[in-house]
Amino acid sequence: MRRLGDLEAEIMDRLWRWRRAATVRELVDDINLVRPVAYTTVMTVADILHRKGMLRREKAGRAWMYQPLYSREEYTAGLMREALGHTEDRQAALMRFVERMSPEDVEALRAALRSTGREGSL
Structure with missing residues (x-):
């Protein structure tokens, strides 16, 4: 996207x-x-x-x-997926992204992982 x-x-x-x-x-x-x-x-x-x-x-x-055809959130998620596709080291890119997140965004990510059943992932 x-x-x-x-x-x-x-x-x-x-x-x-x-x-x-x-x-x-x-x-x-x-x-x-x-x-x-x-x-x-x-x-x-x-x-x-x-x-x-x-x-x-x-x-x-x-x-x-x-x-x-897509919600704003679906569009944003697509941009994020595309951005990750531009790196050879997805783990490093994700780590740098999370390091720069605000505490509120980190908590929102944790809540999202919990709601999708991936709470042990973070």
Whole structure:
């Protein structure tokens, strides 16, 4: 799973926060509250995200409704898996990652391992 570009991330962030399908018009109107962006630009990027398998779309009248195929958490987990795939020494990479974690994040990792039945793993 690859990292998102700036506008891709803006679109995905809104759809993840809204937790519902949205039209390009809704996305454009919301982004334009922060910065100007053209309707055609958002339409193109939403179509690209659809072709990349990040969004599903359904026709609603004349408009497309876009909705994420993955949750923000699934996307983040995919990035983490991909990052680990770039090293020859996964154990060392994981050790460096854990060494830099806050105590709260370490506890969250322990809780995640417990909830998946891997509590003895950490």
